[in-house]
Amino acid sequence: EATIEARGLRKRYGSTTAVHDLSFTVRAGQVTGFVGPNGAGKSTTMRMILGLDSPDAGTALVGGRPYRALGTPLRQVGALLDAAAVHPGRRARDHLLWMAHSNGLPVRRVDEVIEQVGLGSAARRRAGGFSLGMRQRLGIAGALLGDPPILLFDEPVNGLDPEGIRWIRGLLRSLAAQGRAVLVSSHLMGELEGTADHLLVIGRGRLIADTSVAELLAVA
Ligand code: ADP
Numbered sequence: 001e002a003t004i005e006a007r008g009l010r011k012r013y014g015s016t017t018a019v020h021d022l023s024f025t026v027r028a029g030q031v032t033g034f035v036g037p038n039g040a041g042k043s044t045t046m047r048m049i050l051g052l053d054s055p056d057a058g059t060a061l062v063g064g065r066p067y068r069a070l071g072t073p074l075r076q077v078g079a080l081l082d083a084a085a086v087h088p089g090r091r092a093r094d095h096l097l098w099m100a101h102s103n104g105l106p107v108r109r110v111d112e113v114i115e116q117v118g119l120g121s122a123a124r125r126r127a128g129g130f131s132l133g134m135r136q137r138l139g140i141a142g143a144l145l146g147d148p149p150i151l152l153f154d155e156p157v158n159g160l161d162p163e164g165i166r167w168i169r170g171l172l173r174s175l176a177a178q179g180r181a182v183l184v185s186s187h188l189m190g191e192l193e194g195t196a197d198h199l200l201v202i203g204r205g206r207l208i209a210d211t212s213v214a215e216l217l218a219v220a
């Protein structure tokens with residue numbers, strides 16, 4: 001099933017414990033907000049889920065398997081980690097073509113995701129001249145390329161104008177409505193209001209709350 005499972009994840013950098021004994025489940029058909037201040041451990045957790053960083057303890061499973069054990073990762077898990085990750089000299093469409101090619105995905109998907117994220121003809125331009133919002137859209141296009149059932153977005157709202165924020169919120173809702181598991185981080189609790197179905201609140205590497213939003217609102 002399309003889920004993300006973290007079990008007892010721990011990560012230390014020198015004397016800093018970035019993530020301490022973190023366990024949670026991200027369910028299919030929901031937007032799960034991953035909320036906490038800068039430095040709380042959100043990116044570190046996402047990197048461990050994506051196999052980009054190895055935990056000192058614990059395991060992370062995507063669709064029931066470790067990320068590194070997935071045969072065709074982009075078809076199963078899509079991620080926006082760092083909107084600045086694309087080489088500035090590269091044209092956006094060429095970047096996506098390269099991603100598609102190296103993952104055995106058809107070229108037609110490249111043009112589909114370019115339309116889906118609203119990059120349009122800008123996709124022919126070099127990423128170096130892109131605004132942050134356009135880089136976010138490009139990163140999201142890359143995440144959607146393999147049509148994956150599991151998606152992770154690290155701070156996708158950062159630096160976007162109100163129109164971009166509305167667009168991302170709508171996108172997150174529609175991805176969940178299609179039955180996908182969506183994990184999205186933010187350092188601002190309010191940013192995911194009206195978007196997230198479930199909230200994981202993290203502080204200093206520890207999970208402070210793990211609650212459905214409906215439950216939270218019923219209590220408040
Ligand atoms: P968040 O994404 O919530 O802002 P991070 O996961 O980026 O938090 O960081 C959690 C903690 O781990 C912070 O104290 C940060 O400084 C530290 N950290 C993250 N990555 C590294 C790294 N590569 N080397 C050293 N410390 C790191």
Ligand code: ADP
Nearest residue numbers: 074077078079080081082085086087139142143
């Ligand atoms: P490069 O080294 O050329 O920058 P990366 O491998 O760092 O390429 O990734 C480039 C783009 O692919 C980034 O936008 C990143 O968000 C996206 N990306 C990286 N890993 C994944 C993944 N597992 N699923 C989907 N998109 C990914």
